Amino acid sequence: MTTDEVGQLTDHAAALGRLKTKKSQILYALEHMPRGCTVEDVRRWLFKHGQKEPGRPYAAAIVNEWRARNGVTDTGGHVLLTPELIAEMDEADREVPEPAEPPKPDGAKGFYAVALLSIGVSVDTSWRFFEQRLGITDTWERVALFSVMEAALIACGWAMRGGVRRDGRPGPARLVAWALTAFAAFAALSLSGPIAGTARVLLGPVLGLVMLHLALGIEIRASRQRTTTWARVGRELRERVLSLLGLGDDGRDALARTRDRAALRAAKLALASRWTPWRKARLRKALHVSHVAHDPAQRDRMLRELGVLQHADKLAETTQPSPW
Structure with a gap:
């Protein structure tokens, strides 16, 4: 936090302290905050400047009255659609990107060369099998018969390529290709x-x-394109495990996660009984790791966690309006 920001916080806190009513404090906050702020933004702003948060229904009534008086529209926290923004969106819609060509695998020419050489081994096997096992001695007859399998393998490869590019699945051509490979294995x-x-x-x-x-x-199993039930189950289980470990993709880095967990641990240890093993040492370590001594936001997070844990039994006593 810079010196200017500290000065602004001090000035606002002093000005709010001189105001006598909550309504005047809320109006002061609205005058010094961005026009599109929400009720929750106002409550957090007041808390940040050392004031007790007003109740949401009470604050909402004052905020709505101020909006109506000043002609401010409630955007619910979303960006206000101005004519300039709408024009930019229309311009972006008119720019239709050209479809990207599917990426070509690296080293394709080398793979083609090896495939061609391997077909030579398959050709030799088929040539000898048709002569020695099937008794076909005519040259042209053997050429017409044994070349069927090699041509079918190549055709299956092209069909699988088209299927993967079309809908992400190799299709039935994969089964045919492996069936031909099984027949070649029998012949060999x-x-x-x-x-x-x-x-x-x-x-x-x-x-x-x-x-x-x-x-x-082509990937034989099309692992990157799978949309089967088992693939969805696997993704769901992975996300749940990561969430249980506190590693969900919520935009935080490792340091922020460590400090947040330490802040929660410190709040729990502060309320733990005196018989908790090594309570004081663990509490000191958690406070040090959470960085609350140097980070006001982290200290505020820890105090909020502590407040929630302290008054958890009063949650059921909170009166809420009927949603029906």
């Missing part, structure tokens, strides 16, 4: 046995399919 194991056959499968259709995924910018 039948032709070369478990050891050599496994090598043919891993270095052939499996490697080719993975490289096609990477080259076409």
